[in-house]
Amino acid sequence: MPAWLMQPRTGGLLLLAAIMVLVYLAAPNNFYLDVAIQIGLNAIVVVGLNLLIGYAGQISLGHAGFFGLGAYASAVLPAHFGVPPLAAPVVGMLSVGLLAFLVARPILRLKGHYLAMATLGLGILVFMLLTNESQLTGGPDGMAVERLRIFGERISGKDWWYLITAAMLLLSVWLTLNLIDSPTGRALRALHDSQIAAQVAGVDVARFKVIAFVYSAMLASLAGSMSALYSGFVTPDKAGFIHSIELVIMVVLGGMGSTFGGILGAAVLTSLPQFLTVFAEYEHMILGAILMAVMIFLRRGILPSTLDLLARRRTG
Amino acid sequence: MRLSRFLKGATAAAAVVALSAGFAAGEAAAQIKIGSVLSITGPASFLGDPEDKTLRMYVDKINAAGGVNGEQLELVVYDSEGDANKARTLATRLIEDDGIVAMVGGSTTGTTMAMVPLFEEAEIPFISLAGGIVIVEPVKPFVFKTPHTDRMACEKIFEDLQARGLSKVGLISGTGGFGKSMRGQCIDVADDYGIEIVADETYGPRDTDMTPQLTNIRNAEGLQAVLNAGFGQGPAIVTKNFAQLGIEVPLYQSHGVASKSFIELAGAAAEGVRLPAAALLVADQLADDDPQKQVVVDYKTAFEAEWNQPVSTFGGHAYDGLMILVEAIERAGNADPVAIRDAIEQTSGFMGTAGEVNMSAEDHMGLDLTAFRMLEIQNGDWTIVE
Amino acid sequence: METFLQFLFGGLTVGAVYAMVALGFTIIYNASDVINFAQGEFVMLGGMCTVFFSLWGLPLPLAAVAAVIAASLVGVALNKLAIEPARGANVVTLIIITIGASIFLRGLAQVVFDKQFHRLPSFSGDQPIDVLGATLTPQSLWVMGGAAVIVVVLWYFFTRTTFGKSILATSHNRLAARLVGINVEVVLLASFALSAAIGALAGILVTPITLTSFDAGTMLALKGFAAAILGGMGNPLGAVVGGLLVGIAEAMGAGYLSSEYKDAVAFLIILCVLFVMPSGLFGRRGTERV
Numbered sequence: 004m005p006a007w008l009m010q011p012r013t014g015g016l017l018l019l020a021a022i023m024v025l026v027y028l029a030a031p032n033n034f035y036l037d038v039a040i041q042i043g044l045n046a047i048v049v050v051g052l053n054l055l056i057g058y059a060g061q062i063s064l065g066h067a068g069f070f071g072l073g074a075y076a077s078a079v080l081p082a083h084f085g086v087p088p089l090a091a092p093v094v095g096m097l098s099v100g101l102l103a104f105l106v107a108r109p110i111l112r113l114k115g116h117y118l119a120m121a122t123l124g125l126g127i128l129v130f131m132l133l134t135n136e137s138q139l140t141g142g143p144d145g146m147a148v149e150r151l152r153i154f155g156e157r158i159s160g161k162d163w164w165y166l167i168t169a170a171m172l173l174l175s176v177w178l179t180l181n182l183i184d185s186p187t188g189r190a191l192r193a194l195h196d197s198q199i200a201a202q203v204a205g206v207d208v209a210r211f212k213v214i215a216f217v218y219s220a221m222l223a224s225l226a227g228s229m230s231a232l233y234s235g236f237v238t239p240d241k242a243g244f245i246h247s248i249e250l251v252i253m254v255v256l257g258g259m260g261s262t263f264g265g266i267l268g269a270a271v272l273t274s275l276p277q278f279l280t281v282f283a284e285y286e287h288m289i290l291g292a293i294l295m296a297v298m299i300f301l302r303r304g305i306l307p308s309t310l311d312l313l314a315r316r317r318t319g
Numbered sequence: 320m321r322l323s324r325f326l327k328g329a330t331a332a333a334a335v336v337a338l339s340a341g342f343a344a345g346e347a348a349a350q351i352k353i354g355s356v357l358s359i360t361g362p363a364s365f366l367g368d369p370e371d372k373t374l375r376m377y378v379d380k381i382n383a384a385g386g387v388n389g390e391q392l393e394l395v396v397y398d399s400e401g402d403a404n405k406a407r408t409l410a411t412r413l414i415e416d417d418g419i420v421a422m423v424g425g426s427t428t429g430t431t432m433a434m435v436p437l438f439e440e441a442e443i444p445f446i447s448l449a450g451g452i453v454i455v456e457p458v459k460p461f462v463f464k465t466p467h468t469d470r471m472a473c474e475k476i477f478e479d480l481q482a483r484g485l486s487k488v489g490l491i492s493g494t495g496g497f498g499k500s501m502r503g504q505c506i507d508v509a510d511d512y513g514i515e516i517v518a519d520e521t522y523g524p525r526d527t528d529m530t531p532q533l534t535n536i537r538n539a540e541g542l543q544a545v546l547n548a549g550f551g552q553g554p555a556i557v558t559k560n561f562a563q564l565g566i567e568v569p570l571y572q573s574h575g576v577a578s579k580s581f582i583e584l585a586g587a588a589a590e591g592v593r594l595p596a597a598a599l600l601v602a603d604q605l606a607d608d609d610p611q612k613q614v615v616v617d618y619k620t621a622f623e624a625e626w627n628q629p630v631s632t633f634g635g636h637a638y639d640g641l642m643i644l645v646e647a648i649e650r651a652g653n654a655d656p657v658a659i660r661d662a663i664e665q666t667s668g669f670m671g672t673a674g675e676v677n678m679s680a681e682d683h684m685g686l687d688l689t690a691f692r693m694l695e696i697q698n699g700d701w702t703i704v705e
Numbered sequence: 706m707e708t709f710l711q712f713l714f715g716g717l718t719v720g721a722v723y724a725m726v727a728l729g730f731t732i733i734y735n736a737s738d739v740i741n742f743a744q745g746e747f748v749m750l751g752g753m754c755t756v757f758f759s760l761w762g763l764p765l766p767l768a769a770v771a772a773v774i775a776a777s778l779v780g781v782a783l784n785k786l787a788i789e790p791a792r793g794a795n796v797v798t799l800i801i802i803t804i805g806a807s808i809f810l811r812g813l814a815q816v817v818f819d820k821q822f823h824r825l826p827s828f829s830g831d832q833p834i835d836v837l838g839a840t841l842t843p844q845s846l847w848v849m850g851g852a853a854v855i856v857v858v859l860w861y862f863f864t865r866t867t868f869g870k871s872i873l874a875t876s877h878n879r880l881a882a883r884l885v886g887i888n889v890e891v892v893l894l895a896s897f898a899l900s901a902a903i904g905a906l907a908g909i910l911v912t913p914i915t916l917t918s919f920d921a922g923t924m925l926a927l928k929g930f931a932a933a934i935l936g937g938m939g940n941p942l943g944a945v946v947g948g949l950l951v952g953i954a955e956a957m958g959a960g961y962l963s964s965e966y967k968d969a970v971a972f973l974i975i976l977c978v979l980f981v982m983p984s985g986l987f988g989r990r991g992t993e994r995v
Contacts, residue, residue: 034415120934124972291809525924527915531960
């Protein structure tokens with residue numbers, strides 16, 4: 004087997020692509036594809052967020068805000084400003100990137116829990132704007148989104164969206180892995196270990212934090228836009244702090260600092276409620292218990308901890 | 320693409336056979352599968368909970384009595400937690416995975432509207448239990464609803480204000496979907512009734528103190544009445560704060576608080592509060608010759624005996640939806656979704672807990688204002704305002 | 706003036722509750738470095754347990770005491786079963802565990818109790834008290850008074866009793882505390898119990914005003930966390946000031962600016978404060994060890 008295939012970057016990407024094909028082939032009906040698409044959309048956000056949390060060591064409890072802005076860009080821009088639906092996600096992504104860039108410096112000066120609070124507040128402000136400006140956004144009940152047309156054909160089928168989501172996820176993973184492997188990425192990793200140490204070593208800490216923040220915000224916006232176009236409907240819930248927290252849980256559950264772990268986290272947390280519906284009223288208790296148990300016993304996240312265990316078994 | 324489709328079909332078939340081998344053995348011969356997505360937990364659980372209980376109870380009753388057209392009903396219920404995105408996924412599951420022929424559900428306007436496009440695309444009838452007028456206006460071929468609209472609630476309240484010679488109203492509403500939608504409708508129809516909105520305040524769904532907003536309303540020039548559009552615990556707190564501030568004009572609540580728990584939560588402060596609601600709440604007080612009496616007394620007795628908790632109009636909406644659907648399936652003679660849709664649209668003279676329902680191609684709700692009663696809370700109980 | 710006073714009373718009542726929740730955050734944070742996002746569930750448990758214990762036949766005062774004890778036991782169990790086994794895990798991982806606990810406790814309350822809203826009778830009637838033209842319910846006085854008593858008792862406990870001092874010592878330096886013979890495990894247990902008890906007490910005091918339900922804790926945890934951060938995480942005085950400020954900001958925002966954006970007012974203030982004072986109003990300026 005050629006060496007490049009065994010690298011985590013290419014090998015992991017190929018494995019991910021293979022899983023995507025398998026899931027598509029094995030899905031008994033469109034419902035399974037629907038869940039898979041939702042997993043993919045969340046995974047796109049998580050891949051970016053993991054770079055911010057896992058590598059740059061900066062927590063954000065506000066990324067659902069960026070997701071929501073992206074979603075509403077796809078809904079509001081075509082409906083009120085005549086922007087074509089295909090261009091809206093791009094406009095949304097650039098605006099969110101600009102916004103993230105503007106707030107990044109002051110916000111990222113904060114540390115730990117203070118940073119968590121500031122990003123949480125930012126997300127809530129976005130949520131309130133989307134809820135209260137109902138002339139534009141349709142208010143708390145949300146608004147319909149114009150379907151995407153490519154060459155005049157309406158893109159609304161699950162097959163199409165599975166393909167688009169899978170492609171975008173692969174692309175964002177590839178981009179992220181390259182970022183991680185670049186000098187910037189190495190600096191980011193140093194950052195997580197110790198900011199001061201990184202600074203002393205001559206790394207422009209602030210600049211790299213800003214890059215990770217803006218990049219993850221733009222990925223969140225992209226996923227939000229896609230989610231809106233896919234479902235044909237947006238509500239402010241998706242920008243709410245519960246969704247922000249879900250996204251962080253996905254990162255931590257799957258494995259901070261492990262890009263593929265984060266995707267696994269997104270898959271587990273997105274599909275878990277669908278499995279738990281059989282427990283009816285016990286659903287939440289079980290979800291909470293699973294979350295606690297996983298974090299206690301696989302504290303570095305599902306993927307890294309499991310890999311550790313396997314490696315230990317092999318050597319011991 | 321064709322190859323992949325074939326592959327996909329083959330794999331899917333294999334998977335389905337493998338998975339369902341175990342289940343298939345125990346399944347009854349002929350079943351009509353209907354689905355429901357309700358807000359059983361979360362902020363709108365006071366809607367979803369009685370709806371869920373009503374559906375389960377009546378499906379059992381119908382099956383015990385021999386089913387519909389000789390076939391048993393199978394009910395699949397999922398909990399959306401009031402989240403529109405979850406509702407959408409669960410509706411996909413009902414349509415694609417469970418293979419339902421019709422749906423009675425959607426506790427809130429937000430969750431309903433998120434699910435509507437799916438049912439329209441799949442051509443499966445959807446009877447919504449939510450209040451927003453946007454659900455049936457404009458008419459969508461496969462979407463119906465059973466409760467009165469928020470616009471009708473505004474009209475009923477404004478009629479009552481007119482009768483009392485009051486015209487300057489202070490409006491306070493929740494920022495949730497229900498409050499926001501009803502606020503818009505009330506402002507919209509105010510002119511028709513010569514009503515002037517002299518104050519317009521809001522509160523969040525989880526707020527615990529509305530004295531600042533009510534203080535501003537109290538200070539409004541010439542205030543003659545206050546109208547609160549909202550549901551959940553908010554209206555109970557508004558009512559208590561209203562009493563605390565000693566505001567001395569009449570207070571109107573919406574049909575969103577039409578359950579006994581509102582009176583319990585607001586306590587003594589609820590005395591004299593008026594609200595529009597379906598006759599279900601005052602079942603015992605209806606005249607014996609009232610055409611609705613039979614239905615509402617029967618439902619109330621059955622629900623309270625089974626669940627040992629007071630009825631709310633929300634459970635009644637689910638009863639209406641299920642019965643309209645069952646009648647339609649009977650009339651259609653088969654369980655084909657499109658045939659059921661056509662039959663639902665032809666519903667006429669159906670007597671439900673919300674009133675008499677007469678649907679048509681232009682009206683997918685079929686209720687008029689007469690079905691609404693103006694109630695006043697006196698001595699801790701509902702009374703009909705004549 | 707009376708309008709202003711009315712807004713202030715509303716803000717102080719709500720703020721007192723936030724302050725109690727923020728104090729709960731502070732106590733656990735000081736003892737274990739954990740931000741306990743299940744703090745709101747303690748408040749919910751206080752209210753819901755009291756409601757249901759009295760429905761099941763206990764007289765109200767007894768039901769309240771039993772509710773505080775029940776919540777404390779839950780706090781102890783949370784520490785024993787979820788936080789201690791994860792000792793040494795990343796701070797973010799610990800936060801996710803407490804979020805898991807909060808989801809679990811909400812689910813539990815929904816099964817053991819129900820999904821309805823509930824109320825408690827006001828402790829001393831509903832006759833509003835007139836203060837310079839503004840009105841105040843007796844229950845508001847109970848809430849503010851309760852918060853004040855808790856603050857005084859805590860101050861006494863932490864500065865005048867040996868056990869309280871040992872908790873403080875542990876929060877400053879766990880290793881050193883262990884070396885001078887403090888039983889760190891007991892300190893941790895006590896902190897969780899104390900924090901849960903304060904939360905439960907807040908829940909009991911405020912339920913006659915705000916009503917309660919199985920999911921009443923989420924919003925309170927959010928606001929309490931905001932308050933603790935505004936004051937400076939880890940500083941009890943900061944927690945109280947932060948709580949009152951957030952409550953007052955909301956009330957003034959609703960009264961004078963826009964009721965739709967009243968929460969935004971509170972969060973904007975917090976953001977602005979953090980930009981100027983990155984460790985909150987009374988926070989310790991931390992130095993990082995390399």
